[in-house]
Amino acid sequence: MTIQATPGLDATLSPARDPISETGRTLAELLAYRRCQYDATGCYAGITHPHVLNDDPVRAELFHSRLLAALIAGRETTRMVSASPFVREVAELAIGIYTPEGDNIAQSPGIQVHIRCMGEVIQWMIEHDYEHEVGIDPGDLFWCNDPTVAGMHPADVYDIMPVFWQGELVAWVCTVIMEMDIGAVSPGCMPIANVERATDGMRFVAEKVGTNDELRHDIELKIKNSLDMADIFLLDRKGAIAANIRVRQEICRIIDEFGLDFFKEAGRELIEEERRNQIARIRQRTVPGRYRNVVPLEFYMADQPVSWLPARKDHIRLVPVEMRIERDGALVLDFEGAGEWGWHPFNATPSGMWGGLAFSAVQTLAYDGRANLGSLLPLDLRLPTGSVLNPEDVRPLATASIWAPVIDVFSLWCGMVANSYYMRGFREEMFTYRGGSGLQMAGYDQYGTRRPLLAAPTGNFGAGATGVCDGLDAGGALITAEVDLGNTEIWECFMPYLDLGRRFEPYSVGWGRFRSGASIPTTAMLHRSTETIAAGVVGGAAEYILPNLGLGGGYPGGRRFNVVLRNTDIAELIERRAPLYHELGHPASPEFERIDGEILRLHHMPPPMEVNDHDILIASVGSPGGYGDPLERDLEALRIDLEEGLADPEIAENIYGALAELDPSRNEWEVDVERTEDLRAARRRERLARAVPVEDWWRRTRERLVDGDIDAMLLEMYQSSMKMSEAFTSEFKQFWALPDAWTGGVQ
Amino acid sequence: MAVSKDDLRDLFAGTLAWDKTKEIISGPKDDDRFEAVLELLQEQVRWPERILLPLREHLYIVESGGSRIVKCDCGHEFGDWRRNWKMSAAIIARDDIASMEEIYPGLRRPDPNLCEIREFICPGCGVLLDVESVPVGYPVVFDALPDIDVFYDDWLGRPLEDHQDCEDRTAEIISKWAKPLL
Ligand SMILES: [Zn+2]
Numbered sequence A: 001m002t003i004q005a006t007p008g009l010d011a012t013l014s015p016a017r018d019p020i021s022e023t024g025r026t027l028a029e030l031l032a033y034r035r036c037q038y039d040a041t042g043c044y045a046g047i048t049h050p051h052v053l054n055d056d057p058v059r060a061e062l063f064h065s066r067l068l069a070a071l072i073a074g075r076e077t078t079r080m081v082s083a084s085p086f087v088r089e090v091a092e093l094a095i096g097i098y099t100p101e102g103d104n105i106a107q108s109p110g111i112q113v114h115i116r117c118m119g120e121v122i123q124w125m126i127e128h129d130y131e132h133e134v135g136i137d138p139g140d141l142f143w144c145n146d147p148t149v150a151g152m153h154p155a156d157v158y159d160i161m162p163v164f165w166q167g168e169l170v171a172w173v174c175t176v177i178m179e180m181d182i183g184a185v186s187p188g189c190m191p192i193a194n195v196e197r198a199t200d201g202m203r204f205v206a207e208k209v210g211t212n213d214e215l216r217h218d219i220e221l222k223i224k225n226s227l228d229m230a231d232i233f234l235l236d237r238k239g240a241i242a243a244n245i246r247v248r249q250e251i252c253r254i255i256d257e258f259g260l261d262f263f264k265e266a267g268r269e270l271i272e273e274e275r276r277n278q279i280a281r282i283r284q285r286t287v288p289g290r291y292r293n294v295v296p297l298e299f300y301m302a303d304q305p306v307s308w309l310p311a312r313k314d315h316i317r318l319v320p321v322e323m324r325i326e327r328d329g330a331l332v333l334d335f336e337g338a339g340e341w342g343w344h345p346f347n348a349t350p351s352g353m354w355g356g357l358a359f360s361a362v363q364t365l366a367y368d369g370r371a372n373l374g375s376l377l378p379l380d381l382r383l384p385t386g387s388v389l390n391p392e393d394v395r396p397l398a399t400a401s402i403w404a405p406v407i408d409v410f411s412l413w414c415g416m417v418a419n420s421y422y423m424r425g426f427r428e429e430m431f432t433y434r435g436g437s438g439l440q441m442a443g444y445d446q447y448g449t450r451r452p453l454l455a456a457p458t459g460n461f462g463a464g465a466t467g468v469c470d471g472l473d474a475g476g477a478l479i480t481a482e483v484d485l486g487n488t489e490i491w492e493c494f495m496p497y498l499d500l501g502r503r504f505e506p507y508s509v510g511w512g513r514f515r516s517g518a519s520i521p522t523t524a525m526l527h528r529s530t531e532t533i534a535a536g537v538v539g540g541a542a543e544y545i546l547p548n549l550g551l552g553g554g555y556p557g558g559r560r561f562n563v564v565l566r567n568t569d570i571a572e573l574i575e576r577r578a579p580l581y582h583e584l585g586h587p588a589s590p591e592f593e594r595i596d597g598e599i600l601r602l603h604h605m606p607p608p609m610e611v612n613d614h615d616i617l618i619a620s621v622g623s624p625g626g627y628g629d630p631l632e633r634d635l636e637a638l639r640i641d642l643e644e645g646l647a648d649p650e651i652a653e654n655i656y657g658a659l660a661e662l663d664p665s666r667n668e669w670e671v672d673v674e675r676t677e678d679l680r681a682a683r684r685r686e687r688l689a690r691a692v693p694v695e696d697w698w699r700r701t702r703e704r705l706v707d708g709d710i711d712a713m714l715l716e717m718y719q720s721s722m723k724m725s726e727a728f729t730s731e732f733k734q735f736w737a738l739p740d741a742w743t744g745g746v747q
Numbered sequence B: 001m002a003v004s005k006d007d008l009r010d011l012f013a014g015t016l017a018w019d020k021t022k023e024i025i026s027g028p029k030d031d032d033r034f035e036a037v038l039e040l041l042q043e044q045v046r047w048p049e050r051i052l053l054p055l056r057e058h059l060y061i062v063e064s065g066g067s068r069i070v071k072c073d074c075g076h077e078f079g080d081w082r083r084n085w086k087m088s089a090a091i092i093a094r095d096d097i098a099s100m101e102e103i104y105p106g107l108r109r110p111d112p113n114l115c116e117i118r119e120f121i122c123p124g125c126g127v128l129l130d131v132e133s134v135p136v137g138y139p140v141v142f143d144a145l146p147d148i149d150v151f152y153d154d155w156l157g158r159p160l161e162d163h164q165d166c167e168d169r170t171a172e173i174i175s176k177w178a179k180p181l182l
Helices: A027-041 A057-081 A117-127 A217-226 A230-258 A260-285 A350-364 A403-424 A490-494 A570-576 A635-643 A649-654 A673-690 A694-706 A712-724 A726-736 B005-013 B018-026 B033-044 B097-101 B148-155 B170-181
Strands: A093-098 A104-107 A141-144 A156-165 A168-178 A207-211 A289-300 A314-325 A331-334 A379-382 A437-444 A497-499 A522-526 A530-538 A561-566 A598-602 A609-611 A616-620 A660-663 A668-671 B050-056 B059-064 B067-072 B077-080 B090-094 B115-121 B128-135 B144-146
Touching (some): A057 A168, A093 A117, A117 A350, A156 A230, A230 A260, A350 A379, A350 A403, A403 B144, A437 A522, A437 A561, A490 A497, A561 A609, A635 A660, A726 B170, B005 B018, B005 B033
Antiparallel strands (some): A093 A168, A156 A168, A437 A530, A497 A522, A561 A598, B090 B115, B115 B128
8 A cells, every 4th residue: 555645745854753742743744744654664654663562562462452442342332322223233333543643553343344444534634634724622523424535435424533632632533333324315325326426315524513522403403304314323423422432531541551652652553563464464375476357347227217317328347356466465456457437326436445455354364353554554456547446536426335346346356365375275264255235125114204224134145165164154244244133123123024034045155165155035025114115225236247256166156136026915815824925945936936916027226116015025145156166065065955955956966966865754865975976977077078178269259259249238348448448458359369440349 | 373284184175173174264374384285285196296386276386397387186287377277278158048057047047148157177187177257258367377486485485496487478379379360
């Protein structure tokens, strides 16, 4: 990560003088100085010889534990105060302590996305001279949820408070909470029919909203007039303020006990120590070199009821990903060839991309509880300006789903690092996850209250296989690794629906010698609703093109899908006490086809539609990747899958080349080992008979490209990347030996 | 935490008891893992060439007569490590509904107009080495081009006898294939 010196700031302080030990320096001067120190030495805050932590390791450990304990206590405080299932069940919150210049020192568990983003907000405030123009005083409260400043989407609200000690600003405390309602266009807080900033909902641009630890009365009234779920929003803020105050008090106690100089120096050394540790981890667990993958992002906007008419078109953007692990342990992610930005809420931003890298790198590499800004310093992102990952000007755009491209990119990134772990021998560290999607609703609930919200039964998708075992069933939520959402019924209190089923879906799995975890579809029946609409919620923009998440010969999990059943005979079935619809069954002849009514098969970006009581919303995610050739799956593992309903005889035979039968006398599954061995040998022979040399396939595909005989959306997608990058163009044309003038028929 | 060779073998086979597996997953990572794995794999393969780097399931980068090549544990050789081994594999390209339904039935099937499922298979033994799911027309992905000499020189501190530039040479294969077209 490069830290750029900010033009216009005084960066000329003599490095011989350490301004943080002097009072009277402005934050802007301090920030500029830190950036210079990093540029000059490559060490955080110029700490070339860390000594405070090393001199007395026991004291250092105590110091860090105290910080972490304060953060965890603060986070739990919020969960007690808040009424939102996002906080109480999904645990989509986190708290961090920052240096005066906005660099993260320590972070609670939780949604580790915001480790850097929240610091960016502080630095934005410093760069815009809040010190003089707005004022930063003890007890001040600032809100930011504007992704043009920093962050992942407006639903993530940051509560930011300075920490003073004897008149000197010594730290910041920031809490992030994801909100269900942010006043966006219906439905939910991540709406799809949403391309301009106004429909994104309320945005606080790092605004001072409170003094003396109290929210301003006029801001409270503004919230009450602007949000349907103002109570939930304000309770979340109370929780965040309580947490911030608790952490602030603990910081003051720590300073009292350890001394101010120790607090400052040790805090900075924690960042530098973590930077060094992260490099050490990369050098210990990976192999230097070049790693590649590709992410397609599908945007279906043609039928969206948006008033910005140029947005109404379906298109796909390509994001090639190249990771380079350098000699010195630096890790660079280069997105050369990423296609252009567009009018939809799914453009990423540099801040959002860093957020994605933050949680992915922390949860898979820097997971020892000491993650902070230092975890990210050895990493770098190259994001082409004007691309879907980095539009020139984000301000006119809706930003509700920056999350979607981010999660698609970094779930694949995990697979790329996994290939490196394999080479180094750490197969147990291999891991992938995957973006989900689902249906969100808005309307009047069973109590007559207007609900614009997003239902988030996350924690329902399986984890990718590792190189040594199957992925956890329903355990793939790397984003908030603590979430289990055992209490999924809580959503029934907030939305007018009843859950009809909660069964693992065997066909969601990514096949392999080790399989991915299985996922659980959402099956929601509308109940006592009024004027309700359903639409999509997007956490990942791959749909008809499966994400390339298979490892070592394993397959990616199947396509996710959304289905809506309307005008059904469910009411009559309930009346007759006949069986309802509870599980998907076989994906080629799904159980819901038994239900009388209209069946709408939707992609991940369905436009809003009206739904009524007894209509059923089904959202089924696909799991990430399996690992290794499925024909090598252990037969006992397969037998257990059969016993547990995580495979059926068809999967056993078609995918795993294994013959299994239910022994009715014992009601147990049995795999015929001998016949299975024969079948597997035959399958390998069949493969070889059916496969062709890659050269033949290359000629055939090349001809299709020359003739423009592939889908028009794909041709336009390639064209967009070619417009963005000469390097992409020349490599693409070289690979297919295409003439220079080739455009695939696109003008 | 050092892991014994027996435990490593069982770990990779998926047969190590869960309590031990969990301990390895959660414990501090062992600094000599690479050497231990290399030793184990060298014992397991049935050919004599020296393994420089395990590349992925079944594939190794080995030293063979002064050159570095990709080799399957069945003995099949894929050529220079700097040329994407997939170009020398056999392929089943699932690019229509019927062939996709074999793996992804019904609602789970991707769209063959947009997506291609490429299965790369070892011509020697028929094992499935990689599944690639990409937009139709996307070049074959070169998953990993490890910088072997930087790894041995700088990271392991025991340089190999000769050095080879780490550069993508897949284009050499393409130009051979493209020759009749010109
Ligand atoms: Zn082979």
